Amino acid sequence: MPAYNFLRQTSLVASPVRARQGLLNASGLARHQQGRRAMAFSTDRANTIGFIGLGAMGNHMLSNLISRYKQPGVGAEVGFALCDVDQAAMKSVVKRQGAEHPNVPLVSCSSPHDVAQRASTIISMVPTGKHVQEVYVGQGKSVLNALKSMSQDQRAATLCIDQSTIEQSVSKAVALHLREVGADLVDAPVSGGVVGAEKGTLAIMVGGSKSSFDRSLPCLQSMARKVTYCGDLGAGLAAKISNNLLLGITMLGLSEAMLLGKRLGVDPQVLADIINNSTGRCWSSEINHPVPGVEVGDSSPPAHRNYEGGFVTKLAHKDLALAVSAAEEANVPLAMGRCVEETYRPLATSKEFRDRDFSVVYEALDSLSSSARTSKR
Numbered sequence: 193m194p195a196y197n198f199l200r201q202t203s204l205v206a207s208p209v210r211a212r213q214g215l216l217n218a219s220g221l222a223r224h225q226q227g228r229r230a231m232a233f234s235t236d237r238a239n240t241i242g243f244i245g246l247g248a249m250g251n252h253m254l255s256n257l258i259s260r261y262k263q264p265g266v267g268a269e270v271g272f273a274l275c276d277v278d279q280a281a282m283k284s285v286v287k288r289q290g291a292e293h294p295n296v297p298l299v300s301c302s303s304p305h306d307v308a309q310r311a312s313t314i315i316s317m318v319p320t321g322k323h324v325q326e327v328y329v330g331q332g333k334s335v336l337n338a339l340k341s342m343s344q345d346q347r348a349a350t351l352c353i354d355q356s357t358i359e360q361s362v363s364k365a366v367a368l369h370l371r372e373v374g375a376d377l378v379d380a381p382v383s384g385g386v387v388g389a390e391k392g393t394l395a396i397m398v399g400g401s402k403s404s405f406d407r408s409l410p411c412l413q414s415m416a417r418k419v420t421y422c423g424d425l426g427a428g429l430a431a432k433i434s435n436n437l438l439l440g441i442t443m444l445g446l447s448e449a450m451l452l453g454k455r456l457g458v459d460p461q462v463l464a465d466i467i468n469n470s471t472g473r474c475w476s477s478e479i480n481h482p483v484p485g486v487e488v489g490d491s492s493p494p495a496h497r498n499y500e501g502g503f504v505t506k507l508a509h510k511d512l513a514l515a516v517s518a519a520e521e522a523n524v525p526l527a528m529g530r531c532v533e534e535t536y537r538p539l540a541t542s543k544e545f546r547d548r549d550f551s552v553v554y555e556a557l558d559s560l561s562s563s564a565r566t567s568k569r
């Protein structure tokens with residue numbers, strides 16, 4: 193049984209879709225100057241970084257990579273090969289980056305296969321394990337299929353850096369497939385949300401061989417406040433999944449506490465200030481407060497914008513589900529984690545909630561308990 197039955201909800205606010213602006217009719221080979229003029233992309237593979245997945249996180253991570261990346265050794269010109277299945281998102285990113293960095297070679301790629309042909313370092317930031325499999329080892333135009341037609345030297349020079357939050361088992365299997373042909377992959381999931389991605393202050397947790405970690409550092413440091421080597425393949429994901437389990441627990445706990453306090457007669461702002469000066473303080477209470485109207489320091493949480501932007505509920509639930517299934521495999525009891533996963537599960541598939549920040553669980557609880565109070569009368 194789910195911990196809460198949100199299906200009984202009555203009045204919910206429609207979900208706004210994340211806006212993606214600006215369409216440019218660019219395709220194929222392009223070096224954008226002043227964001228408009230296309231020139232031939234001539235940067236060689238060794239000096240090209242591929243970026244696959246230019247969504248809420250990826251587009252900002254790319255931006256910092258382009259601005260801050262320092263080529264180890266004597267600096268040749270570095271180019272970037274970009275790819276996203278969402279053509280509108282890709283064109284928008286290419287247009288913006290071309291305008292901001294008119295002298296940096298950029299190329300739009302039609303597939304991960306195309307990216308792998310142009311770039312020896314490939315970064316991915318896609319939603320789920322299924323997408324990561326498709327990108328790297330899929331039947332069609334995947335990275336692996338491109339590598340198969342390359343020389344041994346080119347394969348050995350290929351380093352893949354997957355930054356998506358996915359199952360450890362999928363990541364390890366993909367890495368082993370790539371190793372079979374002489375390339376390598378590190379798992380390098382991130383924490384810090386869209387704001388951290390934009391400011392370049394992410395915390396990045398890396399799993400894989402130490403030598404591949406060392407090779408990945410210049411790229412990762414350009415988007416992060418802290419990059420930590422966690423151990424062998426999958427260790428970065430282990431750290432990320434454990435952190436996000438706790439994040440879900442604290443967000444739901446804070447939402448319940450805020451709702452209880454409000455119903456018992458404390459003003460939400462007063463209660464929020466008390467919690468932030470007491471033992472209940474956490475990231476959700478200090479930075480990402482779930483109650484609309486509550487002011488916390490100078491933060492501007494998604495709750496102030498009808499929960500738009502931020503870490504969307506369907507991805508937060510995906511991470512909780514990853515934690516639950518990882519715990520089953522590892523024989524770890526997860527009473528609280530299961531309860532939180534069950535609470536988020538119906539929200540992750542609901543039109544009203546799935547594309548809004550995961551702090552929207554407060555609104556769901558509030559509206560659920562309001563309808564329960566009405567039906568008691």
Ligand code: NAD
Nearest residue numbers: 245246247248249276277278318319323356357385386503
């Ligand atoms: P998103 O959905 O905004 O972006 C993902 C992008 O990948 C989309 O533009 C999509 O079109 C593209 N994509 C999907 N399949 C593809 C394919 N086969 N080839 C090329 N492009 C493909 O998601 P996001 O919020 O950027 O999250 C990405 C990953 O980062 C997820 O695993 C998520 O859990 C993790 N993460 C997200 C946040 C956050 O706050 N949003 C924070 C930390 C970690």
